[in-house]
Amino acid sequence: MLAKTLIVTVHCQPDTLWNLLLERLQNPERFSPGVTEARFTDTQDNVMVREMMLHGERVKERITVYPHESEILHELLEHPQFTGTVRTRVVRTARQSPVAPQQLQYDLELLPKSRLVGGVVYGEAEIVVDLEVEMQRLKSRAEEIDSRA
Numbered sequence: 001m002l003a004k005t006l007i008v009t010v011h012c013q014p015d016t017l018w019n020l021l022l023e024r025l026q027n028p029e030r031f032s033p034g035v036t037e038a039r040f041t042d043t044q045d046n047v048m049v050r051e052m053m054l055h056g057e058r059v060k061e062r063i064t065v066y067p068h069e070s071e072i073l074h075e076l077l078e079h080p081q082f083t084g085t086v087r088t089r090v091v092r093t094a095r096q097s098p099v100a101p102q103q104l105q106y107d108l109e110l111l112p113k114s115r116l117v118g119g120v121v122y123g124e125a126e127i128v129v130d131l132e133v134e135m136q137r138l139k140s141r142a143e144e145i146d147s148r149a
Contacts, residue, residue: 005105017102
C-alpha cells in the first residue's frame with residue numbers, strides 16, 4: 001500500500017490556492033502530467049464523477065469537494081493499477097497573518113491491484129513524481145497570481 005503525504009509551501013492567499021484547485025478539477029490537463037482529456041459524467045452538488053485519459057489509460061474517479069474544509073477527495077472508481085483515495089487540501093500555516101504561506105497537502109492512500117499490469121508497471125514512484133510536478137505547477141501559478149495583486 002502507498003500511504004504517503006506530500007506537502008509543498010505556497011506563498012499566496014488561501015483563496016488563490018483554493019480557486020486553483022477548483023480550476024484543476026475542470027482542467028486537469030493544465031496541471032497534471034499525463035492527462036490528455038477529461039470530462040464529467042455526473043455532477044450533483046459537491047460530488048462529481050470524472051473520467052479522464054491518464055498516461056493513455058482510462059481513469060474514473062468520484063470527486064467530493066468540501067469547501068469549508070478547503071479539501072477535495074478523489075476516490076478511484078476505475079484505474080488500471082490502483083484503488084484508493086487522494087485527499088487534496090489547503091492548510092493554513094497561520095490564521096491571523098494575511099501574509100503567512102499556505103501548505104498544499106496531498107494525502108495518498110493507494111493500493112496496487114497487481115504488481116504487473118500488461119507487462120508494464122506504472123508504479124508508486126511514478127504517481128508520486130506526477131503529483132509532485134502537479135503541486136509545483138499549482139504553487140508557481142498561485143504565487144504568480146498573488147505577486148501581481
